[in-house]
Amino acid sequence: MQKLRLICFSLFALGITAAAHADEKRYVSDELNTWVRSGPGDNYRLVGTLNAGEEVTLLQSNDNTNYGQVRDSNGRTAWIPLAQLKAEPSLRTRVPDLENQVNTLTEKLNNIDATWNQRTADMQKKVAASDGVINGLKEENQKLKNELIVAQKKVNAANIQLDDKQRTIIMQWFMYGGGVLGVGLLLGLLLPHMIPSRKRKDRWMS
Template identity: 65%
Template sequence: MHKLRHICFALLSLSFAASTHADETRYISDDLTTYIHSGPGNQFRIVGTLNSGEQVALLGVNDSTNYGQIRDGKGRTAWIPLDQLSDQPSLRVKVPSLEQQVQTLTQKLATIDADWNRRTADMQKKVAENDSTLQGLRNENQGLKDQLTVARKKADADAVQLDDKQRAIIMQWFLYGGGVAGVGLILGLLLPHIIPRRKRDNRWMN
């Protein structure tokens, strides 16, 4: 009877300790497959096993035995040493998440690489177009320079021809003026001899 009272008191204490903790998510450590017990100690009956990485809910803690009361994914309630629980997701949970992140990052990198290649191609195309436009402007500028050189040579030739024509006209006027002066001089010399002779001839006839 006395022993039964102690057992009831211990169960009440355990129940009280378990009720003071809210449910918390924990994970079975990655490096083991652990046994779960019906009570907070290895002296209690084993009621099953949990594989490493499984997620469980921590219902309470027995500080005296350092055991925690858990509920697994199958709905079983049992006890397990606290050192076999972790508050971080196990590799069993992390690996698929990490693989998904790697896949997502790989896709982003592929997209970035494709976008970078597209932008590079666009820039190269624009540079080539600008080079072509620049070369066209250079060719046009050189053509204008050539036309200007030809025009200047033609203008110089026209100026030379104009000078020759002006000299020819001046020479023609000079010759014409000299001719007129010469004719006038001759007439001036001849007329005095011609006119008086006629007058004398007329006077004898009268």
């Protein structure tokens, strides 16, 4: 009887093979909750369930029955069909992660959009300020041009007045010169007649 038990135990040990990598992470399929058993086969009693999408650790597997021994997050161990284990996280786990990633990307995009809007507003302010400076310079330039035109007109008027004064002075000098010349000429004509008559008068009186 003891030998029979030893043979059965040996056969049972040979039926259970260790997993290729111990303590591998696995995920329960996304279907309904899965029943787990106390041993590697359908003939073992049910000991509970695992939630769909729950993360478990694969401890070992039985290639004959295609069952694997897993440990859940609470530290409980049980056997579950390998077909109901997935190597990738379940949709129930991935969807929240994807939602978090989408939310993170959305927040980054919003921040980028806000930053871009702020930069655009700053650039618009700078452009508006530059336009104001340019317009001010244009107005100042036009003002200087107008002042230059007025100054040129004043200079032209002063030149005209100066020319008129110079002509007046020249005319006055001509008039003074003509008057002196006329007086000299008149004296030149009268003096010869006045001097001889005096001489003749002096001779007669002697």
